[in-house]
Structures are given as C-alpha cells and as structure tokens.
Amino acid sequence: MLRSRIIPCLLIQNKGLVKTVNFKDPKYVGDPINAVKIFNEKEVDELMVLDIDATRENRGPNLEMIKNLADECRMPFCYGGGITTVEQARKIINLGAEKVALSYSALHNMSLCQEIGSIIGNQSVVVVIDVKRKKLFGGYDIYTHNGIKKSRWKLDDLVAKLEEINVGEIVINSIDNDGTMQGYDQSLVEIIREKCSMPITVLGGAGSLDDIKKLISKFKIIGAAAGSLFVFKGKYRAVLISYPNREERKPIY
C-alpha cells in the first residue's frame, strides 16, 4: 500500500534556513546542508525546500545551492522558488531534484506548467498555492510573492485548471496558520480534495505529530508538511531539528 508522506519544509532566505510566522518575522534556524544531513539520518519521507525571496527579488533559482542540497539528499527532494523557464526546471531535475515547485510563474502563465511537464514529466511538476482566509464572507484569497501580492485567481477555478492541465501535485499553504503550530486548516484541505484527484500536500499549522495523524486519518493518503514542528522544540522555540523515527511514524501513517 502507498503510504502518506510526512514532509519537512525548509525555507531559504539569504542562503540560510529561516522559519516564519504568517509569512513574516523570519527567524534564522541554521544551515540548510546541516539540516539535510540530519533529515537523511532520520530517513524522512520527502523534503521540500522553498527559496522564499527568489520571486520577490525577481531572480532565478540559485543552482549552486540546489546542487549542494541535492548532492546531500538521500530522500526525494522538491525545490521551489524563482523558476520561470523550462530550462531552469530541467537543470534542477538534472541536479537531482525529483520535483520542481512553481507558484507565481504558474499562476501567471499556465502554459509554463505544461511546457515544463512535457520535458520533465507532469508527475514532477508541483504547484504551491499560498492562501489566506477572506476577512468577510468566508472563502480564501490566493497570494504570491511571499504573501504580498493578491492573485486574481479564485481558488476553485485554479484547482480545476491545475487538474485539467494534469500537474503532479498541489501544495496548499495556509498563510494564516503558518508558524502558529495550532493545527492544519482541514476545511481548506476539504475544498481542494473535493475539486481535484491529484496528490495534495498540506502546509501551515502543524504543531504536533497528533496534528499530522489527524490529517492523515481524515484524508487517508496525503502529504503532511511542516516547518516549525521539525525545526523548533518547546514553547520558547529553541532551534532543534527533529523528525519521528521509523517506529514513531508507524502509528501515524
């Protein structure tokens, strides 16, 4: 049987590892390569690395950094941040990533997803959707550029479009829940699960292994991603890279 995936998500800023709250107040948590080495030892299911400044600074992916990370990774690895061309995506896969994640560039230009998919295979194209709850009337708005620019896409329409063009995976990221460690926004996941049939990974809000267990028990096969949970320990948020071992994971899957 296919298992759910428990995925540490690492955010990169100025070549260092950071963790945000509601996409703000990045706190430095260490060196990315060191984190990858620890996650190798812990045999993580998959790793996601997002360069959160690339799009906002209007620059491409840092291929040297990606190479260094990919050389170290013994687990499947998804990179996102600043990818705007097919050539960049191809290079990143050749450096050893299994998947590339797009956000703004995909929302802005859907045909880019299709062009990239025709070269690296649709299964390796991931679209990250950053969402924030609307203040009035309910529902969600979509944001890009690290939570700064509001997108014109409606969530339902976007998910339907991604299903239509057959991308490999959606990562749904809750800006409201980011770094709060108060649990996942399950109603958000329900909306996405209803609208599409591809794999989903959920990011934003995981504060305990129990939160992950709840997500998996409700949605069966799903990607449960977390940042704070795997880089902080205790209520004072001391930096400590951690991940459940094989035995600790068994009851969660």
Add this chain to the structure above:
Amino acid sequence: MIGIIDYGSGNVQAIATIYKNLNINYQVITKPEDLDKADKLVLPGVGAFDATMQQLIDSGLKDKLNELVFDKKVPILGICVGLQVMGYGSDEGNLPGLGWIPGQVKKFDETKIELKPKLPHMGWNVINDTRNHNLFKGIDNDFGFYFVHSFYFECEKEENILATSNYGGEFTSSIYANHIFGTQFHPEKSHGNGVQLFKNFADLKLC
C-alpha cells in the same frame, strides 16, 4: 567499475554519492566511447518518455547502449524512465523504446484507483519480490521504496517480472531479463533500502 550514465536526465549525482560512500568504484559517463570501460551500467531517469529517448539518441548513447547491452551483455540497471525506455514504447510518447525487454509502458487506469489521490502514484510503497532475487537481498520491505510516476511497464512475458507493487491493482515495479534490470521506483532516493539495492547490483554475479 560501475558506469553511471549522464545523458541529462535523472539523479546521476545521488547515485554517484551512494557508490562513493559504499567504496565501490564508479564513474559518471557522458560520452558513448567511455561506456566501454564500465563492467556494469546504471541508467537513471527522471522525465517524459520522448524527451528521454531523444536525449539518448542525440547524445549518441542509444546506439552504443544497444551494442554493449544487447550484443556484449553488459549488465545494466535502469531507473524509473530508465526502465521504461527498455520496452517497445510508451503511451506517454511517440518514439520507439530500446526494445530490450518485451513490453509496453501504459498509463495507470484511474478508474481502478478507488480513493483520491489518483495519479501520479507518488510516495513510499512496498514491493513484492516473488523471485527472491539477489537484487533485493537485505531489503526492509516494510519500509519500501519511493515512487513518482503515472506510467508503468507492462511485460509481455511473465518471466520478465522481477517484482510487483500495488496501486489500483497489481503492477510491475521491477523487470529483468538475464543481465538487464529495471526499477520503476527510485532506489537513489529510498534511504537504506536504495543503498542496499545499489550494493546488491554491484555484487551480482552474472554470466
């Protein structure tokens, strides 16, 4: 020496790192003429079928591989789309495959996958190694291997099936024919199980 074929597709470096850590002699090979030096070959792959075949053709590796693998019986391990190109062709593309192992690459039937998510088949799954082959010696099968694909190899002959897995029904997750091996999963990204498989491949005694 294990020759890891670098034709612009797949996790060449991840495989090189594994062999380096195992202290097994390896070389990353980009030029067709350098393939002669290798005792065994690894053909990695991440990509669409046609894009991968085209890269094999353009680099001149296709003809050389046919000579070494088909005529001279050099052992080879293909990974993911590196397995898929060993058949006659794929529903994903139009180009013919290498045709080393009789079979066709097909898309999973989504209607048979009961629950969402459907495709791609992505994540950790277990394999059923019915032949007890040395390639899988010492594998922790509860832990399994990492998969990311929507297409699978359908063997024409049962004798070429080395392992199966389950996703909306049983499918072939590893193939072989004497000295030719392929895995649909990614051993280079499957932690200890993958390392063990690469070691097993290097240790295989084939005639």
